[in-house]
Amino acid sequence: MKAMILAAGRGERLRPLSDSLPKPLAEVGGKALLAWHLERLAQAGFRSVVINVAHLADMIIERFGDGRRYGLEIAWSREAEALETAGGIAHARALLGTAPFLLLNADIHTDYDFAPLRAAGLNGGATRSLAHLVLVPKPAHRAEGDFSLDEGKTKGIVGNAAAPRYTYAGIALVSPALVASVGGNEKAPLAPLLRAAAGRGAVSGELYQGHWRDIGTRERLEELDRLLRERHGDGRKDEA
Numbered sequence: 001m002k003a004m005i006l007a008a009g010r011g012e013r014l015r016p017l018s019d020s021l022p023k024p025l026a027e028v029g030g031k032a033l034l035a036w037h038l039e040r041l042a043q044a045g046f047r048s049v050v051i052n053v054a055h056l057a058d059m060i061i062e063r064f065g066d067g068r069r070y071g072l073e074i075a076w077s078r079e080a081e082a083l084e085t086a087g088g089i090a091h092a093r094a095l096l097g098t099a100p101f102l103l104l105n106a107d108i109h110t111d112y113d114f115a116p117l118r119a120a121g122l123n124g125g126a127t128r129s130l131a132h133l134v135l136v137p138k139p140a141h142r143a144e145g146d147f148s149l150d151e152g153k154t155k156g157i158v159g160n161a162a163a164p165r166y167t168y169a170g171i172a173l174v175s176p177a178l179v180a181s182v183g184g185n186e187k188a189p190l191a192p193l194l195r196a197a198a199g200r201g202a203v204s205g206e207l208y209q210g211h212w213r214d215i216g217t218r219e220r221l222e223e224l225d226r227l228l229r230e231r232h233g234d235g236r237k238d239e240a
Helices: 033-043 057-064 084-091 115-120 191-199 218-232
Strands: 003-006 048-053 073-078 101-105 108-110 131-136 147-149 155-159 165-174 203-207 212-214
Touching: 003 033, 003 084, 033 048, 033 057, 033 101, 048 057, 057 073, 108 165, 115 131, 115 165, 131 147, 131 191, 147 191, 147 203, 155 191, 191 203, 212 218
Parallel strands: 003 048, 003 101, 048 073, 131 203
Antiparallel strands: 101 165, 108 212, 131 165, 147 155, 147 165, 155 203
């Protein structure tokens, strides 16, 4: 199974930091956000990773290269401008292939174990499964939530009910068929496609209650940096 990391966004809420430094290169615990992901993917048994880039793309590509030092093979999907999530997936079709893949937002930090997802894949059934989402309890900055999950069960069918609702963690298994309607250079968000598929019963999910942080603002970035340094010290020496 391949993995795709979404790293094309500008990081508007991190400005002015993100004006000169792409968000995936922002450091927490002495290590770039993207480096944390690459290390964990390799530990989980992934070997092939597609990364889409747009804003300050050359800085990211120069830093991580072909991925060999992480035990990975990285294929870069360049976008002239960020195409949003569904557009980025559609633009990378030729690199991703036709099989389900792991989708991962670059701007999160988590200790979620990707290995079981890689082993399980997408399950079939009466309705063809188009995605499996990892959900987390609603953080304070996302109090409205994104999806419901089988009336609060830890695993089940993802829906659009009013309650209980959870937040999409930026971690998913995705079938390329989910974005079949999106053009290769079209700017398109993923959320409407997920909600439509969830309404048809074609999305499963699970609730994760371990360590997870969304790095959307400078304040949350600095908070995570303090947390990781308290736990692990300066991780720079461990980065490949």
